[in-house]
Structures are given as C-alpha cells and as structure tokens.
Amino acid sequence: MRISELSAASRVPIPTIKYYLREGLLPPGEQISATRAVYGEPHLRRLRLIRALLEVGRLPLTTIHKVIEAVEDEQLGVHEMLGVAHYALAAEVEPGDPDDEEWRAAREQADTLVEEYGLRLSPQAPTRDELAQVLVTLARLGVPASADDLRPYAEAARRLAAEHEMSRIPVTGPRDAAVEALVIYTVLYGRAFDVLRRMAQESASAFAAEAGS
C-alpha cells in the first residue's frame, strides 16, 4: 500500500509517518520508483506498536527508540526483548542515596521480600528500587509494611501473572505484536485493576456500613 493508505489504515497522519521513517522508528518501504515506496503489514504492526508505547505506555521517544532497537535486534531472544520493553515501563524512580540509612534499609527489605516471595528477578530489575521507594514512604509515615502485610498482594500478583498474563503474550508470532501485547496487558490491565480495587473498597465499605448500622 502507499503511504496515504498506510495512514488511513493506521489512523496515523502522513507527516507523523514521515517523521518515524526519518527517525528510523519505522523501516523504509519498498522503493518501486524514484518517488514512490510501498508499505506492508509489518509497517502497520510497527505503527500500532509505536502508538501503544506512546499512548498507553506514555514513554518518551528516546525510550521508544531503545524498545524498537530491541525488537529489530533478531540476535536477542523473545524473552530478552520483552524484558527491555518491560523495564522501559518501570516508573521513573530517583534511586535513593546509598548513604541514607532509611533508603538502604528499604532497599534491603525489598531484596529480602523478592527472595521470600520466590520471585525470579534480575539483580538489575528497576522494580527493586520502585518497591524500596514505596517501603520508605510507608516507614516515614509511621506505618512500615512487613512481609506479611504485602504477602497477599504478592500472591495475587503471582497468580495473575502466571495464569492470566504471560500466557496471553504471543511469543511465537511477529516480535512487534509480542511487545505491543506486553505493553497493553502490563499498563492497561494494571490500570483496570487499580480501578476495580477502589470499586471493591467502596463496595466492602458499603457492606460494612450496613452491618454496623
């Protein structure tokens, strides 16, 4: 298809497509004359992925570049590629000062919890710092969280990830589609859970209010 058709099919404006081509985010089309190129399914898939990374993952373009590089690096196994995308989705955490006693304690507690819950994580996983940041905030507010406090959350997370999430990522199809699915499930189902949890809290509170009256 021509660039105008690619634009119509992807709902991405032509100038934006041209920008992605210049930036190397989208591979060039097949040149069929000096002034005309044609595009195919892989281009459509790539545009879907870029849109998901931008609109759902809310990632900056420099981070999107890194994810696309991993997608295009066929030397990289599927799981390594997914790992790059997954780490890109981590919240920006100002890693704490290692000389700060509170931060060091929180970061150690995070590592201990990872081990205790049987999570298999890279030592470099950015989620370790993210968890430490939540722990340090709870401690500063005077309500430190213990391993038992967080265990029901870790258990629920483990079940959802193992039974409902990772199995939905199409790891044998096109690499773009696998990363797109990962972004969608990680971010949007995460947001859905956050809403459902607040709904469940209101509901539990309504039942409690009734029982108490």
Added chain:
Amino acid sequence: MRISELSAASRVPIPTIKYYLREGLLPPGEQISATRAVYGEPHLRRLRLIRALLEVGRLPLTTIHKVIEAVEDEQLGVHEMLGVAHYALAAEVEPGDPDDEEWRAAREQADTLVEEYGLRLSPQAPTRDELAQVLVTLARLGVPASADDLRPYAEAARRLAAEHEMSRIPVTGPRDAAVEALVIYTVLYGRAFDVLRRMAQESASAFAAEAGS
C-alpha cells in the same frame, strides 16, 4: 505544646503550619495569652493527614479542603466521610461525550461489569468513568476486554479489599486517623501491588524462557 514544638514533632515548618491555620485546614490552638496559643494531639494528627493527602494522594489544596470539611462535619457518618476521601483519590477522568458511540458503549459495559461482579457502588462513583476509559482504550487498540478477561482482576481486588484492606481502617478512633489510613492503604498499597505485579511478570517470563529453551 507551642507552635515550635508542633513543628518539630510533625516535621512541618512553622510558616507552613501558619498557612494551614489561616486557610482553616488546621483548627486554631488554644489561646493562652494574647500572643500565645498551644496545640495538642489533634493538631498533630491533622498535620499527618494533610501530609498524607498532599504527598501520598498528591491532591491539590482545593480537594484537600473538601476532604477536611468532611472530616470536621460530625453530622457525616464515618463511612460517608471515608467515601468523600475515596472519591477525591479517583484519577481525573475527562468524562466521555455521551454522543460518542464508543464511549457510551464502554460506559454501559462498565456498569454491566459492576453489576455482574456484585459490586455495590453509588451510581455517581467516579470509578465507573475510570473503568469506561480503560475499556474504550482497549477497544480502540483492537483488544476489547470481556467480562471474563477482567474477572480474575475483579476477584483479586474483591479479596484484597474485603480481607486485608477495609478491616485495617480504624473506623472507631479519631476521624483524621481513619482518613489518613484510607489514603495510605489505597494509594501506597496500590502502588506496591503494581510493582509486585511487574515483578511477578518478569519472574513468570524467566520461568517460561527456561522451560522453552
């Protein structure tokens, strides 16, 4: 205690305390002379609550005003007061245009899910629009979510809310403390779960990669 001691105990600077007094967020101290007032435990508790609403809830001052009004309105039952705080924590959602076919369908689906999952929610609960927004995004990306897709999330949320969350809110003690606990559990445990879920995803992926190799 004097204002300087209140500042030391709460770690809130004196000018900030004076600002809260002027704004009516903090009730006045007991005037013991023309130029001196003393403060007590309730003031400390209120400062803790304001800090939680600001730093954890990241709420704007106008919203914090509304929450504090609910705390001070003793006519309001504890559960109604908690409801005000809970709604204040909802994400800002631009409610969709009711003439937009996609939005209307998503909002209807959200209401149907609430009923299907047996959640007892006010018709005005802002979480309904929040859920609709996630549903419309999934549909636009070509991966609409069904009731079955979201059921495991609703189930996990229900269990956490009923067994681990609402029971921790001290509904019989000081009203400030109940709202503070609600903010902390809703926001920080929500953040903790989000991190634990991404940890569990990496872990599940590591096990899958090993099984596949």
